[in-house]
Amino acid sequence: MREYEHGLIEKKWQDIWDEKEIYKASNNSDKPKYFALVEFPYPSANGLHVGHPRPYTALDIVSRKRRFEGYNVLFPMGWDAFGLPTENFAIKNKIHPKIVTENNVKRFKSQLKSIGYSFDWSREINTTDPNYYKWTQWIFIKLFENGLAYKHEMPINWCPSCKIGLANEEVVGGKCERCGGEVIRKVKNQWMLKITDYAERLLNDLDLVDYIDRVKIQQRNWIGKSEGMEIDFNIAGVEDKLRVFTTRPDTIFGATYMVIAAEHSLIEKYKDRIENLDEVLKYRNEVSKKSDFERTELSKEKTGVELKGLRAVNPATGNEIPIWISDYVLITYGTGAIMAVPGHDERDWEFASKFNLPIVEVIQGGNIKLGAYTDTETGILVNSEFLNGLDVDKAKKTISDWLEERNLGTRKINYKLRDWVFSRQRYWGEPIPLVYCEKCGWVPVPESELPVMLPEVENYEPTDTGESPLANITDWVNTTCPKCGGHARRETDTMPQWAGSSWYFLRYTDPDNDKNLASKEALDYWMPVDWYNGGMEHTTLHLLYSRFWHKFLFDLGVVPGPEPYAKRTSHGMILGDNNEKMSKSRGNVVNPDDIVMDYGADTLRTYEMFIGDFEKSVPWSENGVKGCRRFLERVWRLQEIVKDGDEYSNKLESSIHKTIKKVSEDFETLKFNTGIAALMSLLNEFNDVGSITKKDLKTYLTLLNPVAPHITEELWKITDLGGFLHDTTWPIYDEKKLKDQIIEMPIQINGKVRGKIEVSVDDTQDMIREKILKDENILKFMDGKEIVKEIFVAGKIYNIVVK
Structure with missing residues (x-):
């Protein structure tokens, strides 16, 4: 038996999956659909840390299980790539935000692929792609035309040093998070979205969805x-x-x-x-x-x-x-x-x-x-x-x-819900597709001229007046009014980062469509999202904003239902080993690349799910990683004890059915840690028995595959189980087999336990008596004495009274 070389195995199977496009979803399928969604990440220069894979792995497990169950699964990934962090990095390092974004996306994608997720990469989207934000702009125009976008004087947090407006979360102790300078309040004319018009529907329609209680509570409290x-x-x-x-x-x-x-x-x-x-x-x-x-x-x-x-x-x-x-x-x-x-x-x-x-x-x-x-x-x-x-x-x-x-x-x-402040006086965001004409007021850019492209500029730093850097590009700002043909000026504010993330799930259904944000057929087939998982920090604003946009699109007849997500769950954070939130400043960040290199992607995936209650925050432990690696090494050695056989081993059959039931249920209820624990226990039983059939191994590898896909695929091929593991079906347990078929029955002589014998649950009293009278270890306690009474409780105990 060769060693478990995770690097070679994982690269091999990732290449096979890519080449065969086995995770590519089809918009035309006879199979039932399943749309699994994780919040797409903001691709920062720091790359992933080990907190990111936790939700991705969880929904990857669900997606892989659904494919085994016969579903046409859409499990997509993309990039929420506009926003202040990239702009800050670009200003500090004198690199254009577009280049920063491209580099960050490339790094994030390589990291995600190295962990072996079953994303459909053919549907990858990026909010900074003009082909994407064309439709973000289209939605804004529709909001404007329907009276849901308006300008209003609003006090904002203002940093005089950086010359920009700040969101509340960017103000710490009255100081700017970026430069540390004093922040003041300043009145600005801002674009607002009338989310308050939808407050009652956002509240009442929570009865239509399967959200965990704490998410519904946060939604209700925020609406207030x-x-x-x-x-x-x-x-x-x-x-x-x-x-x-x-x-x-x-x-x-x-x-x-x-x-x-x-x-x-x-x-x-x-x-x-x-x-x-x-x-x-x-x-x-x-x-x-x-x-x-x-x-x-x-x-x-x-x-x-x-x-x-x-x-x-x-x-x-x-x-x-x-x-x-x-x-x-x-x-x-x-x-x-x-x-x-x-x-x-x-x-x-x-x-x-x-x-x-x-x-x-x-x-x-x-x-x-x-x-x-x-x-x-x-x-x-x-x-x-x-x-x-x-x-x-x-x-x-x-x-x-x-x-x-x-x-x-x-x-x-x-x-309590307030209208959504939608303006940002920054460069790196979607241009707002409106122009101002002294005669006609605010006028939308014609749909045929979308997208309004973000212009290339040499200087994307804030202006002295507090306007967006776009205000300095006069040849871009000065334009013609689409309504009267007179002189007009483009809006120079850009959209907030929330914009692109408020509808991205819709684009996944038809990402290359250049006529609509997605076709009616694709939306009718895929929507709503069947299971959406994300952090608790996004269960107020992001969830409200995207539900609001979806309801508006439903009112326009664009989407088939009033709610975007049928189910929403949330995960706890992975903390540093010092129990604090991971950050560079605290020096407790763990890079998943290091874990993948030293222990393997399957070890990382297994530990991320085994670390503790999925819904609670837990500290990282290097010893825990090593323990999961040892578990997979023991799985690897199963090839040494497998033998031919297309039936379950008699001694293992009940345990296998129990494990199928346990793992199947736990993977559906976010109890990934206890599902993996059940697989660890079954592995111990395999080794105690000393041999397993190919059917035993097939079922075990299938149950483990969603967690550790690479090692299980490799073992399937090595042990010649037929075809590919990813083409098999999810095992089904038999209710009748959940009861142990072979049990150890205590045998008493004059009320004292003198030994145990293995019996079948179907054995009669006579059959058990025959086994007792052949067991020399028990017979020695009878010492040839006369049997005067026998007490038999089926499945429990056999007591022989002698004198």
Whole structure:
């Protein structure tokens, strides 16, 4: 027997699979379809680390199993290649982003191929390919034509040093992640997409899909539907009002102050009335340096400034109450103003306690000193005039009716979900296919002129004005209005990275189509995606954005159903061996190339799936890798004990059927680690028995193949099992065979176990007695004595009483 040389074996089979195109899906097949999808990666200069293969291997296992089960499987791969990281690298290293992307894709692809994934590479896509982003632009135009894309003044995170707008995740501690400089808030005219028009459908249609619970919970929380009231608070001495949204109008008698966002227009409008304007403006400037996330999620210390000279009037009590500004209220959420009820809201209580503001209990039984937000859903109203004595539900209805009768408020459904900010003032992104004409306004580029190509430029660094670098290319910017033929200017903002990833799964169904984003026939056949797996960090925005675009395309009649993904699961991260997230700065990154070279791709794949619960984060272990390598070496040695035989070995038959059942179920329920453990246990039984039939080996290699495809294919050929393993079918277990056919039965003499004998589950008492009386090790305990009684429990025990 030759040694297990993983390098030669894996290269050999990867070449065979490529040459035979065995993983190429067909758009015309009599087989049932199965569309398995993993989130396509952002190809960075760093290449893969060992966290990337975890989800890819999981869905590769599912895809390979489906092929064995007779499905026409589409398991594609592509590149989410626009975005800031590439642009940053390009600027720093003076290399064009296009070249950076090409190099990164080449590296990523070679790494993925070395691990032996069964991707259909004939359908490879790249979001930076003009043939791809032509259709991203087409979708945007359709959104614009249907009133779902609009321009709006929006505060953004702005880095004065880098001269670019930053997403919230690019602001760390009030500083730019790229240069470390102070970030401020700046108002920009941004393109927005009206995802809020689809909020209710995005929420309700979660009932149509098979998503794991934690994904559905994140979707619902992000959409954040709430029913309540919009209530107007007059501002004393002026005509203006402050409108607030609250889900708890029943607590209005406990509203002792108001808080508005630091950016609220009220400040500019009434700056002459604000007695401490300098203090207010100073605080507003400090707030402008924080991202929304820092203001709402990270801020522990409550800060704020009272607008002295302005007072609001509580519409229920008629009392004047102070108006404050604070960073925990955002202009982009709700109305940018809240009524603060410190007796029954923890956040408001902390603020009121710090600034010595009144705290009034209006729900009986709440502990005001601790925030008093417990038991407020079912309590009884107090200190609330005509609401006193009512329970919360009745109080809500009563006060809502009272406010509406007096035109002081209206019932309203609100969503936490905000419209999607779609502009980026950067170079490396899809050009927005609109032009601005002084006469006609914003006009779409004709479909016949798509794609609007990203122009080649020498300098793709930000401009001094904060506009996209495209703004400096005058011969590209200046154009003709498609509507009136007059002078027009192209939009110089580009799309965010989210754009290309919001519909990429559709392009996989028909990637070379130059007439449509995909043909109706291909979409009708393949959609929806049957199983989509990705990281938990993408189960809010990416999932919402792509579901939104898909629903819009469904409304246009482009796609056959309202939801893109029938099933969505998510995996946990693989951490460094120090239990921290892998990163270059922490020095704990493990390169999969090293594992493939030293131990083999099959070892990497096996360990990635055996490392622990797929849905939880787990630390990397070099010893664990070595253990999986030893397991595969033991599998390799099975060729030494295989013998001819087209039936299961009698002693192994029950265990094999149990393993088929266990592995089949575990591969479907993300329990890859316990499925592999079952295969390890069966391997031990093979070796304990000392020989196996070819049928035993066939089934074992088929079950292991989705995890370790190279070694199993090679063993199939070496042991002459016929044809190719990848052409076989998935084994089926027999329910009747799950029960052990051969068992060890304890034999007692006068109540004491004196030995065990192997019996068949079908053996009669007489047959077992005959075996006992032939076993010398048991007979010696009887010592020729007379048998006076026999107690037999089938399948359990045989007790012989002698004297």
